[in-house]
Amino acid sequence: MLLFAAITFSDSNQELFLALNLGGHVFGDRVWANLTMLGDGAVALALVLPCIKRTPDRFWAALIAAVIATAYVQLIKHALPIPRPLALLESDAFFHSGPPHRTGAFPSGHAAAAFALAGIWVMGLRGYVVLRLMLLLLAVLVSLSRVMVGVHWPLDLLGGMLGGWLAAWCGLILSSRFGWTTCSLWGLASGLVLLVIAAALLFSQHIGFPEVMPLQRGVGIVCLLWGGWELLQTPFQLPMRRRAREE
Incomplete structure (x- = not known):
């Protein structure tokens, strides 16, 4: 917030x-x-999948944060249609790579997603200081990359960082308060949806950077296999009414 003001x-x-x-x-x-x-x-959603069984509280916190961060980004983007660098600067005045976005600059959705996901672990873990600092640094670099590829202003990054961090904070509070488990049909449904998302990363080119496909596929494979194993190990339970009827 201080940087934003400055x-x-x-x-x-x-x-x-x-x-x-x-x-x-x-x-x-x-x-x-x-x-x-x-x-x-x-x-970001695919990266949530591996913690469905081991840390269900952070699993739900991440999904809640994803909903809040998405609403935050989209509502502000539609309310404030701020032009991106390509719309205001000559294309040869700076480096640009990827899709030629021209509108919807503020805030950065990538920065919001990075800080929402990192915030879940940075604020949700106790100890592991080095790991938490590394995750925070990675989130900063991911956010900064949006300036480096020429699609966002610095203020867009800071707005996204703030929104993502607040979304993570809300996600942690709500998941802790309600104590949801992933051993339910909701947990199974959420896990299956995330499996589909992870599988889509193996062939989808929606990001618009052909050079990232090896890493994108690697992330998809790891999340698909690890998350699938976690799902198989999760003792899902039927609703009580249906179980009583069957007995």
Whole structure:
């Protein structure tokens, strides 16, 4: 929030975008493309699948956070149709890769997804300081990748980060309060939907970066196999009324 205020009042959003975008490709364009892939909504949902049995509280917290973050991003995007860099700057003035988005800049959906998912573990874990710091750093890099590929302003990232973090906080509070289990039909249905999403990552090119397909398929395979195993190990139960009727 302090960074958001500083950039807004100094009117340095465009200047900072150009500085980051033009100077941030020391590690190569492919690195940023793969990082931006990790902030895709489908990828973020698939990454939730492996914790369906081991940590059901964080499983539900992540799904709740996904709903809240999506609503946050879409409502603001429609209320504030802010143009993206391609709509305001000459295409040869900065680096751009991937789909040529021109509208719906604020906030960044990728930043919201990255911070919602990372926030579940950063705020939900106790101890594991190094792991939590690494997840937070990864979420920052995923968010920053949206500037590096030329589709978002710095303020878009900060708005997405804030929304994703708040969504994770709400998800953790609600899942803790209601104490939902994944051994229910709702858990089974949610797991099956996420399995379909993970399977779709093996062939879908919706992200628009052909160079990320190897990593995207790798994430899909790992989530599909790991999540499928977790589903098989989960003792799903029928509703009490149906069970009584059958007995």
